[in-house]
Amino acid sequence: MKREDYRQHISAQFNAELDEVRSHFLAMGGLVEKQVTDAIASLLDADSALAVSVQNNDRRINQMESGIDEDIVRILARRQPAASDLRMIIAIGKSITDLERMGDEAAKIARAAQTLCEEGEAPRGYLECRHIGSLVRTMIHETLDAFAHFDVEQAFKVMKADAEIDMEYRTATRALVTYMMEDPRAISRVLSVMGVLRSLERVGDHARNIAEQLIFLVKGADVRHVSYEQVQKKLES
Incomplete structure (x- = not known):
């Protein structure tokens, strides 16, 4: 299934409605990507104002999710789509839930950043946050790009990237636990950083979920x- 296959309808209005839902989904994804980027920056730069802005913007993501949900329900009621069109609607319907949860994780990171800013001392673990945050931002961007271009190979690349983030997260967590054992005075601050790392790991999981939905959309395969070997076979079939 290719991008142009979603434009072959008798009804031009149906084409427009599908394009609108997809555009709204990508716009929501763009906002989520910015939220995650800003949340990480607020932590690393000790920018309390940016952290507050991220938390306030979370409402916009929730509103966008509700709006896309309403669009999907309207299309299902009026158009009764079949085959590839139905797969698109299902994939987007599931993926906006993952985007909304990414937004929630960005807000959690921002709240932790605000707390750490107020404490005024950069704790151990910021290097790990910078590294894993960079991997996660790339993963989000590539997921949305894959969805925009119906690129299943890139979606598969995103799936594999999630395994790397999981490994980096486990390594960072072990190092921080060891550090807390050596310096109990740092426990409170380091626990906050570990919460940030956990949120980043979850964002990666949600990005992977969206990549899986894209493969379902294009190939019709769950x-x-x-x-990974089974995924590769499905992509080649």
Whole structure:
């Protein structure tokens, strides 16, 4: 299934409605990407004002999710789409939930950043946050780009990137636990940083979920809970 296959309808209005839902989804994704980027920056730069802005903007993401939900319900009621069109609607319907949860994680990071800013001392773990944050931002960007271009190979690349983030997260967590054992005075601050790392790891999970939905959309294959070798076979079929 290719991008142009979603433009072959008798009804021009139906084409327009599908394009509008997809555009709204990508716009929501763009805002979520910015929220995650700003949340990480607010932590690393000790920018309390930016942290507050991220928390306030979370409402916009929730509103966008509700609006897309309403669009989807209207299309299902009026158009009764079948085959590839139905897959698109299902994929977007599931993916906006993941985007909304990414936004929630960005708000959590921003709240932790605000607290750490007020304490005034940069704790151990910021290097890990910078590294994993960079991986996660790339993952979000590539997920949305894959969705924009119906690129299943890039979606598969995103899926594999999630495994790297999980590994980096486990390594960082072990190092921070060791540090807390050596310096109990840092426990409170380091726990806050570990919460940030956990949020970043969850954002990666949600990005992977969206990549899986894109593969379902284009190939009609459910690639959840299967090995990379099985995914590759489905992409080649």
